[in-house]
Amino acid sequence: MLSDFLKAEKTISFIACATQNFVFAWMGASECCLLAVMAYDRYVAIGSPLQYSAIMVPSLCWRMVAGVYGSGFFSSFVQTVACFNLYYCGPNIIHHFFCDMPQIFSLSCSDPFISQLVIFLAAVFVGFGSFLVILLSYVFIAVSILKVASFKGCVKAFKTCGSHLATVTLFYGTVLSVYMQRSSQHSTKQDKVLSVVYTIIIPMVNPLIYSLRNTEIKGALKRVIKKAAHLPQNA
Numbered sequence: 712m713l714s715d716f717l718k719a720e721k722t723i724s725f726i727a728c729a730t731q732n733f734v735f736a737w738m739g740a741s742e743c744c745l746l747a748v749m750a751y752d753r754y755v756a757i758g759s760p761l762q763y764s765a766i767m768v769p770s771l772c773w774r775m776v777a778g779v780y781g782s783g784f785f786s787s788f789v790q791t792v793a794c795f796n797l798y799y800c801g802p803n804i805i806h807h808f809f810c811d812m813p814q815i816f817s818l819s820c821s822d823p824f825i826s827q828l829v830i831f832l833a834a835v836f837v838g839f840g841s842f843l844v845i846l847l848s849y850v851f852i853a854v855s856i857l858k859v860a861s862f863k864g865c866v867k868a869f870k871t872c873g874s875h876l877a878t879v880t881l882f883y884g885t886v887l888s889v890y891m892q893r894s895s896q897h898s899t900k901q902d903k904v905l906s907v908v909y910t911i912i913i914p915m916v917n918p919l920i921y922s923l924r925n926t927e928i929k930g931a932l933k934r935v936i937k938k939a940a941h942l943p944q945n946a
Contacts, residue, residue, distance in 0.1 A: 723810065725795070725799075728805075728810040728815070729791055729795045731809060731810045732791055732795075732809075732811070732812065732815070733791040734787075735809065736783075736786070736791060737783045737786075737787035738783070740783035740837045741779050741784075744779040744782050744783060746845060746875070746878065746879055746882065747842075748778075748779055749875050750844060750848035750875065750879075751844065751848055753871060753872050754851050754855075755767055756871055757868050757872070758851060758855040782837060783837070786836065789829060790833050793826040793827075793833075794812050794826055794830065797816075797819040797821050797826055798819065798820050799818050800820040801818075803818050804818075805818070807902075807906070808903065808906070808907075811906070812830065845879060849872070855868070856869075874923065877920050878917055878921075881908075881909075881916070882909060882913055885905050885908045885909040885913070886909055888901075889902050
């Protein structure tokens, strides 16, 4: 994709397009599963803080990581095969900046119903399955927080979940906006903008969101803001 930006004639081969779509879908599905695993981690941290170290042992974490990328790989493989197994007779012009399935389906000359059904089921299994795990985890987290008597404890629990909630909201909000509103007349330009958000901007913002929990990072950020605020006065 980056190399095409520098070319006058922006073309991509069928195999390269399928590979790009496979990797993109793999990483997207894996992120859904990873957010679900992180939600479970937050639940254990808040619901059973004294047993956290005994529950979240390194071996369990490694199995979770393997499950995350394994589920993403399987889902992506099924979706890619279903999508690129169709017949494409041209003109094969993709109105997007990368090979995304909705734009590829619109180029097919065969009936895509079965392929779309397979992809929908895979997306429901991974995407909505992960979202359901996240939702249930936060229901149990809310129950655990309500049992906390002190206000300080509630604030601490909220800080533990704040960064994860922000990431989930940004990711699922933009993804659902892209893939659930295909009938809109202005969906092409809107989808491109939203695709930039969840493929580029959110991954860039995530490290900042999570690092703000670090005391040293927050202290450095405060010093930078304070220094910037005094620059006009010193000038």
